[in-house]
Amino acid sequence: MTKQDLFEQILKKKSYLCVGLDTDIKKIPKHLLATEDPIFEFNRQIIDATAQYAVAYKPNIAFYEAMGVKGWQSLQKTIDYIPKDIFTIADAKRGDIGNTSELYARTFFDKASSGLDFDSVTVAPYMGRDSVQPFLAFEGKWVILLGLTSNVGSHDFQHLKVEVDGEQKALFEQVLTKSQEWGGSDAMMYVVGATQADKLAEIRKIVPDHFLLVPGVGAQGGSLEEVSRYGMNKQCGLLVNSARAIIYASNGEDFAEVAAEEARKVQQEMEGYLSAIL
Template sequence: MDKKTLFGNIQQKSSFLCVGLDTDLAKIPSHLLKEQDPIFAFNREIIDKTADFAVAYKPNIAFYEALGPKGWESLQKTLDYIPKDIFTIADAKRGDIGNTSKLYAKAFFEQMDFDSITVAPYMGQDSVSPFLEFEDKWVILLALTSNGGSSDFQVLETEGGKPLFQQVLEKSQRWGSDDNLMYVVGATNGAKIAEVRKYAPDHFFLVPGVGAQGGSLEEVAKYGMNSNCGLLVNSSRGIIYASDGADFGDAARAEASKLQQEMARLLEKYG
């Protein structure tokens, strides 16, 4: 999916909502465990109930890998079920030497046909470039995350006094463009979002941390939105686990609808 199509979907739905499919067998409603494929049965219901409001879905690959071959089957069925006009993100956080990254890219872009993949930048250009060679596919590079250990490295000053995340932003923009490169930016600190936006004014940000992790959607929009919206805001647990009963799909829909309505207001306010 190209940038123009993605932005068009955001405009059409008045939404920049990404629904995270972090589907855990231990957390899905117990009645689904009788299904032949409980993971897919859960995801199918979530997609059916939230597709009106979502412009992206983001399966966290670890939840599927942990189940072995069956998990990969559930993931592929889920990916095939997502409407084709909705952006798909493989939250895989890959990144290895060039020939290995090339095979990761083939796996997720050719075999599975995801629109994008999250990538760690630590090994540098040759670990990222293979993912950028695919037309209308995206790299979502880890830039400034909001987990507890993010300060261990991401904000350390490098030579010249720049924090490491700034170096990542500046250098990576020589590898790709705002047509194929996005950044992961955590939602829990509005001032930090503004700082990242200063160094990447035209790129899309994938922003986790809104909802269960306490990030403010208002702050994310205020500090992160640009003329093309420039945001995909992810909510996982707050939507998909809104209920653990038979009404889980309707509960997920209600939560997704609330976020979409707030996003529509923010698009009008800041867009």
Template sequence: MNRSQLFEQIKKKKSYLCVGLDTDLQKIPKHLLSSADPIFEFNKQIIDATHEYTVAYKPNIAFYEALGPKGWESLQRTLEYIPKDIFTIADAKRGDIGNTSSLYARAFFEQMNFDSITVAPYMGEDSVKPFLEFKNKWVILLAHTSNPGASDFQLLESNGRKLYEEVIRKSQEWSTPDQLMYVVGATQADKMQSIRALAPDHFFLVPGIGAQGGDLEMVSKYGMNKQCGLLVNSARAIIYASSETDFNKRAGEEAKKVQQEMEEQLLAASL
């Protein structure tokens, strides 16, 4: 999916919601455990209930890897079930020496046909560039994350510039806003304005809304650009809104609430 197609979906659905498919066998409703593929069945019903309100789905690959071959099968079935006009994100946080990154890229872009993948920038340009060699596929580079340990390294300063700022600055030499996004945590909303100034035209993937307490209004106010430029992720608050047989209905209701808030923010921004 290219940039214009993504923006068209945002305008069509009046939403920049990304639903995180962090599907955990220990958290899904018990009545699903008797099905042949509980992970896929849960995801299928979540997708059915939320697809009209979301422009992206983001499976966190760890939840599937942990289940071995069956987990990968569930993930592939989930990908094939997601409507083709919805952006897909492999939240895999890969990044290794060039030839290994090239194989990771082939796995997620060619074999599984994800639209994008999250990538760790620590090993530098040659570890990221192989992911950028695929047409209409995206790299979502970790910049300023929402976890408590983010300050251990991301806020370190050198020559008056924080490490995450240097990641954003340097990586823009590797690709364009048509192929490169950044992960910017919603709990860093106070820094969103300055981060947007560093990357005015790029999309940001923003985790931390919902269960992590991120402020959607602040993120939207300071993070939007002329093409919205935001994919705001919510996982637990939507997919685990209920542990009963009505889980899918409740997930749809929660997704709709977020979409309605986003519609207001888009209207305020004249988008």
């Protein structure tokens, strides 16, 4: 999917909502456990209910891997089920030496190899350029690089002051700067946690044109209003993820209906913020 395609979806749905499919067998409604593939059945109903409000879906791969072979089967069915005009994100946080990252790229982008065909994958930056570039070799696919994450542990290293060419900056700022040598805003996005919304204005100066994937709104405490105020650019430039607050809004038989209602509320709020650029 191109950047323009994504922007058009945002305009059409008046939404920049990404629904996180962090599907946990322990948290889904009990009545689904009797179905053949409860994880897929849950996802299918969530997708049917929220697709009109969402421009992206983001399965967190850990939730599927943790169930082994069965989990990968559910993941494959899920990704096949998502309508093709909706952007898909493998939240996998991979990254290894070049020849290995090439295989991770095949995992998420090459259906003939793995059965999966995501539009994008999240990648960790610690191993540098050659851990990222193999993903960029896939035409039309995206790398979403970790910039500044939403968790407490982000303070351990990401905020450390580093010295580059005599200038002091935070490590995450150098990640944003350096990685632009590897790919442009038509093939790379960045993860920026909503819990650090005050940093978004500074981040926008470094990456004015890139899309940012923003987790941490909702359960983790980030504010959609602040994220939108500081993070939006002329092409929106935001995909705001919400998982638990939508998919687990009810754990009764009405879970899909309630999820739709929660997604609709977020979409309506987003519609308001989008008026600033329309």
